[in-house]
Amino acid sequence: MTEDTQSGRRAAPASPATLDDVARRAGVSPATASRALGDHPHVAVATRARVREAAEALDYVASPEATRLAGGPTGRVAVLVPHPARWFFGELIEGLEAALRAADLDLVLFRVGGPEERAAFFDRLPARRKVDAVVVLAFAVAEDEHDRLASLGVDIVVAGGRAASYPSVGVDDHGAGRQAMDHLIHLGHRRIGMIAVENTGRLAPDPDGRTSAWRAALGDAGIAPADELLVTVPWGGEGGADGMARLLGLRTPPTAVFAHDDETALGAVRTLRRAGLRVPEDLSVIGVDDHPLAALADLTTVAQPVREQGRRAGELVAAGLRGELRERVPPAELLPTRLVLRRTTSPPGAPR
Amino acid sequence: MTEDTQSGRRAAPASPATLDDVARRAGVSPATASRALGDHPHVAVATRARVREAAEALDYVASPEATRLAGGPTGRVAVLVPHPARWFFGELIEGLEAALRAADLDLVLFRVGGPEERAAFFDRLPARRKVDAVVVLAFAVAEDEHDRLASLGVDIVVAGGRAASYPSVGVDDHGAGRQAMDHLIHLGHRRIGMIAVENTGRLAPDPDGRTSAWRAALGDAGIAPADELLVTVPWGGEGGADGMARLLGLRTPPTAVFAHDDETALGAVRTLRRAGLRVPEDLSVIGVDDHPLAALADLTTVAQPVREQGRRAGELVAAGLRGELRERVPPAELLPTRLVLRRTTSPPGAPR
DNA sequence: TTGAAAGCGCTAACAA
């Protein structure tokens, strides 16, 4: 008792236990120990129990290097992130980390900004299989990239976006855009501007469908989308501010604006305030995301469960690695978005 | 030419070249090839060149698993992050990633929130030497944790904070706090509140020194720090909003507030606006960080170079792994902070 | 159901 208390958690021996140690302690051969620990068939239950016990007692953790070298999995998954510092990606990462950790997988982070970096990554990865799977955050993967990885036995999953030929978790961006636009239209707005952001590193234009939602919603309401009302800016608050300034410079400015995301929307609001305009009395603004600071700014938005997308993606990876997804690519998984009413939208020209 | 164009970048052979392949092609033994590639001494320059060439031609990349198994380094660095989704940590990660990538090191991310998680991490890591070094983001490491890692040959570096016994990169938080407080005092404020945030997972109270700066600045100005003016809240905008509400509830509210960070400050501003108070005419607010959204909100703040802290930490790790830091722990590296004047501070009771 | 033996790709003595 005294000893236990004194030694504290300094249980681990100086040099980690090996499989041989476990085998010896369990009175079996290393081969059997390996099979027992790896949940292979044809191992007597009693034996398996004994080995498990020994491993437990010795605080045994398999060496990933040795495992991999001998043909096993690495226990690692690569996560490709365009912008680790942005809230959206941070949330995705946090969700992913939780799921991967639960599955006892390590998360190796790679920042992959532009197309060249992406190409460099996909080029090098196959050379040495450092990971068992790749999670791509919010951008599409080219067919050939996918094929290459697949042929190497590396799973691939997309989080924060959609994909056709491989598992993905995201939201229906077009639908989210419709929620925002329909809200504005429902309030009575007819001249609605859109601040879209430049899509860097994505394959298709408007891959998230928000811009197409702007167009479609307008069309459905019998309003012809005026191209001058669609401005495209670099991502971020400053971009949003610039976009709003451009919209304000129009002969007939819009009465409401749908911004690609909350940070862009916040920038737009800043421009309006600086111009002495009241929000929402003079002009309504809506974003997408439900960024934590959107609440502080009372920004009306369409919320999406970002961390949850990361978590689900992580779960898909884990399932895939366990062989549960073999041969059947699950369809793109879409998580629900919802309109969050706050104080930056109101009927045109009317106080709320 | 035609062929080159057609084959594109599909240069890599199905199964990667091994060291043996390289050795064979260069006409030397694997051992020599290993030495040549590893920049070991006692290798004829000609031989080294020949081996390099062969490796190049074969597109050779060493197997990290085999390397590690044979006693070499893993080429991996663990990064311990309390909150991956927060701006501050995201920036740190982005800087780190850049530096580690430049050094050809992989970044393995671990979310380490509370003390228990931290303990769990440090407990397990030794068992499976999966990484060569550990970078701890913005929280202190206990002596024994450090010792354990050090004795295992795992380097440790702190980013976004200070540390005594191991390399660290951060800012002088006390100094930053003084910059903020001195600004307020210089403007003529004498009743200055402080919104501090609960320190989760840190070892010492007020480890970043901002609160002590509040106290010290007041003392130096001949003002007795009133305890009621110091409120502590959970991190984030909501916390800041609550903190401000508490301050407003005081019999005599402060005329200025120093918030622990920009997000907290933004929350404080929200409360003020909702209360119908003007910022800065009725009450000044200052934060720390220079969060991108602080600019949008015209928040006066003390800027700190966050990404740069990550980058420097990564460089330190790389240098340490190259053996350049052996035996001489570099002193805590402190990057400069600077006051960024915007529109949330002004003399008390006066329009700006 | 279990064991023995042969590597996985690399590095590190120890010789030559």
Next chain:
DNA sequence: TTGTTAGCGCTTTCAA
């Protein structure tokens, strides 16, 4: 300066 010889810790045939 270079080659030879052993492993690092694990998985996996192949036999028993």
